[in-house]
Amino acid sequence: MVCPADSAQNSAGIQTLLDAEREASKIVQKAREYRTKRVREARDEAKKEIEAYRANKEAEFKGFEAQHTQGNKEAEEEADKEADAKIKEIQQAGKKHQDDVISNLLSAVFDAQPTPIS
Template structure:
């Protein structure tokens, strides 16, 4: 056997092993990149779906209860109108109370 041929065979094996390792590393890197891409796409899709559900939920809340501003304004207007009605009623009754009840009570002598 030729000693040079043995050395050449070992070198060929080492070279082939390096090439195989490079191919395996490249495949592993490609697989990792694909997994990252799939995870990113899944996260993006989940975020879009979550956003869509949130907007539908907010829309249904607005439809059933109205917006917060309109509800607050409506309640404020109702409160103001009720206060005004109470003030008007009190001003109408005040004269009767003063004239009839208080004056009558003051002028009535008890035995």
Template sequence: MASQTAGIQQLLAAEKRAAEKINDARKRKAQRLRQAKQEAQAEIDKYRQERERQFKEYEQQYLGTKEDIEANIRKETENSLNEMQRNVAGNKQQVIIRLLQLVCDIRPELHHNLQLQKKLNPQNL
């Protein structure tokens, strides 16, 4: 019997050591996973920064900077406003003359409803 209890004790001790080794292995695995995630995130961040740098270079090369775009828009707006002012100045006198003609040159005419009624019933009027 004593040999059986000694054998059981050895088995329990071996089981305990195995459980500890398994726990240690799980901890190492979890640590390796965390480290791998950190390394992957660092690599992703590095790649993202590189791509953003390339995009900014491309944007500056082909589109220009934000200030350049704003300056171009301002210049185009000023040019179109100047063109409109030239058109207004050139046509201002003609518009005034036309308005005066429309206001001052009055031709009395019957309203079209009254003209229609007169054509339909000439004896009532």
């Protein structure tokens, strides 16, 4: 036969186990919440680091681009100056010899001396 004292003791032991299980469940839940929180924080920190790295590399690239574009810009300006000078030179030569060129063209057209092809 089961003694009522044994039954009470078993019941108290079961209750203690249930309480311990509930407490363990709470601890596990807190650990999960903490882990989730830390994962979010780590992800946010990583995003910030990536953004800072990206901004740094973008600034480096813009500096590099500005430095090298400046050299190209100077070469472009120099080429434009040379082209403008050549155009002016050609225009001046055209104006200077314009009358002679027209005279020679008119002479070639009006004073044509055809020769037979053999």
